[in-house]
Amino acid sequence: MISFKNVTKRFGDFVAVDNLTVNFNSGENIVLIGPSGCGKTTTLRMINRLIEPTEGVISINETDISQIDPVELRRNMGYVIQQIALFPHMNIAENIGLVPYLKKWPEAKRKERIEELLEFVGMSPSQFYYRYPNELSGGQQQRIGVARALAADPEIILMDEPFGALDPITRITLQDELLEMQDKLGKTIIFVTHDMDEALKLADKIVIMKDGKILQYDSPENLLRNPAHGFVEEFIGRDRLLKRPEFINVKDIMIKEPVTILPERTLTQALEKMRQRKVDSLIVVNSSGKLIGLTTANDVLENYDKAEKVSEIMKEEVYFVTEDANVSQVLSIMAQKQVGNVPVIGEKNKLVGLITRASLVNVLGEHLTA
Amino acid sequence: MTLLNYFINNPSTIFRLILEHLQLTGTAILASIIIGVPLGIAITRFTRLANPILAVANVFQTIPSIAFFGILIPFLGIGQKTAILVLFLYALLPIVKNTYTGIKEVSPFMIDAGRGMGMTNFQILYMVELPQSLSVIMAGVRIATVINIGTTTIAAYIGAGGLGELIFTGIQMYRNEMILAGAIPAALLAILADQVLGYVEDRLTPEGIRKKKS
Numbered sequence: 001m002i003s004f005k006n007v008t009k010r011f012g013d014f015v016a017v018d019n020l021t022v023n024f025n026s027g028e029n030i031v032l033i034g035p036s037g038c039g040k041t042t043t044l045r046m047i048n049r050l051i052e053p054t055e056g057v058i059s060i061n062e063t064d065i066s067q068i069d070p071v072e073l074r075r076n077m078g079y080v081i082q083q084i085a086l087f088p089h090m091n092i093a094e095n096i097g098l099v100p101y102l103k104k105w106p107e108a109k110r111k112e113r114i115e116e117l118l119e120f121v122g123m124s125p126s127q128f129y130y131r132y133p134n135e136l137s138g139g140q141q142q143r144i145g146v147a148r149a150l151a152a153d154p155e156i157i158l159m160d161e162p163f164g165a166l167d168p169i170t171r172i173t174l175q176d177e178l179l180e181m182q183d184k185l186g187k188t189i190i191f192v193t194h195d196m197d198e199a200l201k202l203a204d205k206i207v208i209m210k211d212g213k214i215l216q217y218d219s220p221e222n223l224l225r226n227p228a229h230g231f232v233e234e235f236i237g238r239d240r241l242l243k244r245p246e247f248i249n250v251k252d253i254m255i256k257e258p259v260t261i262l263p264e265r266t267l268t269q270a271l272e273k274m275r276q277r278k279v280d281s282l283i284v285v286n287s288s289g290k291l292i293g294l295t296t297a298n299d300v301l302e303n304y305d306k307a308e309k310v311s312e313i314m315k316e317e318v319y320f321v322t323e324d325a326n327v328s329q330v331l332s333i334m335a336q337k338q339v340g341n342v343p344v345i346g347e348k349n350k351l352v353g354l355i356t357r358a359s360l361v362n363v364l365g366e367h368l369t370a
Numbered sequence: 371m372t373l374l375n376y377f378i379n380n381p382s383t384i385f386r387l388i389l390e391h392l393q394l395t396g397t398a399i400l401a402s403i404i405i406g407v408p409l410g411i412a413i414t415r416f417t418r419l420a421n422p423i424l425a426v427a428n429v430f431q432t433i434p435s436i437a438f439f440g441i442l443i444p445f446l447g448i449g450q451k452t453a454i455l456v457l458f459l460y461a462l463l464p465i466v467k468n469t470y471t472g473i474k475e476v477s478p479f480m481i482d483a484g485r486g487m488g489m490t491n492f493q494i495l496y497m498v499e500l501p502q503s504l505s506v507i508m509a510g511v512r513i514a515t516v517i518n519i520g521t522t523t524i525a526a527y528i529g530a531g532g533l534g535e536l537i538f539t540g541i542q543m544y545r546n547e548m549i550l551a552g553a554i555p556a557a558l559l560a561i562l563a564d565q566v567l568g569y570v571e572d573r574l575t576p577e578g579i580r581k582k583k584s
Binding site for chain 1: 482484486487488489490497498577578579
């Protein structure tokens with residue numbers, strides 16, 4: 001566990017980190033996020049003593065790190081930065097094996113570890129061992145950057161916007177690989193970013209910072225569900241909040257003029273209406289627009305010889321939601337009751353709209369691709 | 371043809387003077403490297419000293435060589451000692467400046483990465499900064515050497531020896547073949563030094579950085 005106790009860092013008059021007290025659990029992916037100047041990078045860099053706190057105590061597993069030799073401390077911690085900063089005069093193997101070299105591992109052990117790590121980040125040792133950084137793409141370089149941080153198998157890895165300089169597609173790939181790595185290795189990762197999507201995707205816990213203070217420290221789910229009022233809400237983005245199913249209002253996405261039919265119509269008329277409007281079900285409403293039932297093409301065809309009017313074959317037990325319901329509720333109705341269409345009713349049970357599976361897929365799909 | 375005859379008749383004199391010339395230049399350059407490189411490194415650590423020190427080195431180089439000799443003769447007399455001191459001071463600026471610039475040009479992120487991985491200050495210097503600035507430092511040595519081969523020619527005027535001796539004597543005796551017998555080897559030495567050190571500079575560029583250029 002990494003714990004900060006009343007930690008303050010001042011640069012001259014500027015308070016970068018303001019009386020921070022927080023614990024980061026082992027094995028978790030902690031993402032520090034906030035606007036520039038919020039103190040997230042300073043917080044990160046105090047963990048490996050690249051920056052010394054002005055006041056307060058930082059400890060790792062109960063040991064005050066100011067009592068540990070900074071060189072020793074850093075050799076036992078991974079460090080990855082946005083600029084990647086592989087050493088251009090060293091080949092890939094020398095770059096990955098740097099910390100083991102500093103720790104004076106025997107050569108054979110180093111070589112074995114380097115090959116293992118190259119395999120681990122999906123780059124074949126025979127192809128890359130003797131290559132130089134400038135022969136690699138940005139994504140490959142940062143894979144090596146991550147491998148380099150893992151080399152001496154540290155418990156804690158510090159990552160300062162590691163994917164910030166990569167193109168979006170590569171960034172997403174490396175994020176996925178990091179999650180996979182985290183599943184396999186269970187490292188404690190302290191990860192700084194300013195990209196909320198990245199934070200939501202990677203974090204076990206998110207720390208939202210502003211002006212050197214923590215505004216909220218929570219799981220991504222809780223952060224979205226109960227964002228602290230004001231800045232946090234704004235920072236997460238209304239947009240992003242709205243895209244979560246529980247924040248999408250049924251009213252905003254329903255089909256506003258669903259195809260309806262009166263109960264006294266004949267089955268032939270029902271079929272004709274379905275054919276014309278290209279739907280496979282009709283909502284039955286009375287003359288004042290009140291929802292009274294539902295019928296499908298199947299029902300009509302099966303009963304075509306036996307019945308005459310829609311009222312005779314319609315299902316009267318209809319699962320509906322009200323206008324102020326959210327998409328999450330609709331989803332659970334669809335799942336539990338095995339229905340594909342959920343009518344939406346307003347005042348006096350009047351039908352105001354319809355949610356179909358297709359319309360939901362559209363909305364949630366937007367969320368996934370946004 | 372008299373020039374050719376001169377070469378044929380005086381091979382040992384010319385050879386001796388070439389060696390003397392190289393010895394003068396070489397001693398001064400070596401001293402400049404021994405003093406200049408550490409000084410260049412030092413002022414990257416104590417940046418407040420960088421400007422004053424570079425300014426002083428710059429002044430040395432601005433003084434015309436013959437005037438510089440003149441200034442030092444009252445204190446040190448004539449001869450090799452004075453010559454080497456002047457040559458040394460001349461070589462200082464390119465070497466100190468290139469060392470300073472070369473190291474300063476190493477990306478601060480490289481240094482941050484090195485420190486963050488647990489390198490000591492000395493390891494950062496010899497594992498990160500020096501390998502990446504070696505070719506720039508070497509370029510400074512090359513410039514200093516080429517300049518000094520030229521200046522050494524003038525040092526003969528204060529009795530330091532070297533190929534300048536033939537040139538000055540030749541001028542006094544109105545013997546063109548003698549002048550050329552000093553001037554041509556001096557010119558060739560400068561060109562050769564430039565080529566050889568240029569090659570060394572290239573070889574000292576680490577492989578991973580050199581590949582980028584191709």
